[in-house]
Amino acid sequence: MKKLQLIIITILALYTQPSVAKLNIFTCEPEWAALANEIGGNKVKAFSATHGKQDPHYIQARPSLIAKIRKADLLICTGAELEIGWLPLLLRKSANKDIQPGEKGYFITTSFVKLLDKGGIADRSRGDVHTSGNPHIHADPRRLAQVAEKLSVVMQQLDPNNADYYQQNSQLFLDKWHEAIIVWQTQAEVLKGRKIIAHHKSWIYLANWLNLEIIAYLEPKPGVAPTTSHLSSLLKTSESQQVDMIIYAAYQNPKSAKWLEKRSKIAAIELPFTIGGNKQTDDLFSFFDDTIKRLVGAVK
Secondary structure, rough: OOHHHHHHHHHHHHHHHHOOEEEEEEEOOHHHHHHHHHHHHEEEEEOOOOOOOOOOOOOOOOHHHHHHHOOEEEEEEOOOOOOOOOOOHHHHHOOHHHHHHOOEEEEEHHHHHHOOOOOOOHHHHHOOOOOOOOOHHHHHHHHHHHHHHHHHHHHHOOOHHHHHHHHHHHHHHHHHHHHHHHHHHHHHHHHHEEEEEOOOOOOOOHHHHHEEEEEOOOOOOOOOOOOHHHHHHHHHHHHHHHOOEEEOOOOOOOOOHHHHHHHOOOOOOEEEOOOOOOOOOOOOOHHHHHHHHHHHHHHH
């Protein structure tokens, strides 16, 4: 009888123990949710406002997103005006003082790396120009590593009870990450100096890392849909410049890339762009594995 009572008391104690609260993280893009999970493991709950088949420039500040951001302990977004059309509204509607600009819970990844393509002039006639610099830093794993180091520190500050866990996890991730970068760079040796045409100015960090040369864009201006006359001019460019491939993101309409592919006989390659861009990319490592594989396959 006493043994049965002891078992019952033990079970009741387990059920009445307070649950351990996880660090609630709201991210604007899937790559930052993936990075938060690498560092935070089972101590965090990370949510992404966008998915791999969405253009992060253009989403709606839906009520469901407002409900999510209200509960966040930490906000992780790209910045450099990438989310300017929807993030400010979410922040205002959230009434969450902990994740407002200037607070510890407000983490903008582009604040911690050197940006390319800076100095643009904000002018509608020039298309979607990011005056602070190109925001698509996650396409360069070296810059992503810099972000990881800073993010680990912030997570330790926000959740000091698990600080050692975050520090150890981030170090394990970075060790593995730097090893993977060496492998990717070795695999991509064949890409050095290759000429490409890209759909949008979202690949300059990838090109900078792998020494690819982007000679033109399918968009006549950033964010402006390709026109027939512009594509016709690119056809002439591709013939004179010996272009190796055409690349576009999984969320972009492939029609223009396929038009140029058919007439130029240059392969048009769909790249995942972020986590979930295709079925092969479910974390940061597989994202770069798949991206490199597709690029190398195009030239081989």
